[in-house]
Amino acid sequence: MPSGRVRVKVCLLPTSNMTMSKHTISMRLLAALAGFLLLAAGCGGGSGSDGLNSSQVARGRAIYVASCQQCHGEAATGEGRAPNAPPHSVEGHTWHHADGLLVGVVLGTFQYPGREMPSFGGVLTEAQVLDVVAYFKTNWGKDQLDFQAEASRNWEAQQR
Numbered sequence: 217m218p219s220g221r222v223r224v225k226v227c228l229l230p231t232s233n234m235t236m237s238k239h240t241i242s243m244r245l246l247a248a249l250a251g252f253l254l255l256a257a258g259c260g261g262g263s264g265s266d267g268l269n270s271s272q273v274a275r276g277r278a279i280y281v282a283s284c285q286q287c288h289g290e291a292a293t294g295e296g297r298a299p300n301a302p303p304h305s306v307e308g309h310t311w312h313h314a315d316g317l318l319v320g321v322v323l324g325t326f327q328y329p330g331r332e333m334p335s336f337g338g339v340l341t342e343a344q345v346l347d348v349v350a351y352f353k354t355n356w357g358k359d360q361l362d363f364q365a366e367a368s369r370n371w372e373a374q375q376r
């Protein structure tokens with residue numbers, strides 16, 4: 217079985233796109249089997265509903281620990297953070313912001329008065345910041361994920 221290919225497909229395809237026609241039954245079975253294997257492999261571990269990719273999350277976690285945690289504390293709880301640095305947990309405000317805005321804040325293309333947060337432009341790429349954001353998402357609940365997904369859609373629409 218070409219498990220590598222099927223895996224990626226199942227990760228990206230929303231299940232609602234799969235119909236029950238006779239022709240697709242075997243695909244469904246294959247997809248169900250692949251989905252089962254994915255669960256076993258921990259695909260999207262923590263928050264698979266958002267289609268989060270586990271290697272992206274792992275990269276994001278490593279970047280966070282190396283570059284952000286000393287100020288922001290544990291990503292899941294904010295524990296150990298500096299008094300002026302907000303947590304990125306459910307209790308924080310980060311999930312109110314679109315992916316695009318978070319990238320701007322971190323890279324420093326989005327500025328605001330009295331900023332204390334260092335800018336990571338030239339240090340991290342946009343893709344790396346999105347890896348960190350993907351890691352944040354594993355610590356958010358469905359309400360935060362839904363809210364933030366909509367904020368991101370609105371942000372994208374405004375950029376056009």
Ligand code: HEC
Nearest residue numbers: 283284287300301302309310318321322331332333334348
């Ligand atoms: C030297 C300390 C420091 C480091 C390192 C740091 N931050 Fe911050 N960050 C802050 C502070 C302080 C704020 C609050 C706003 C301000 O003063 O600029 C903040 C704000 C933020 C916000 C806005 C949160 C909100 O609720 O609006 C985000 C997102 C963020 N930081 C992400 C990161 C990421 C990702 C990293 C690592 C790549 C990082 N920060 C590294 C200090 C830091």
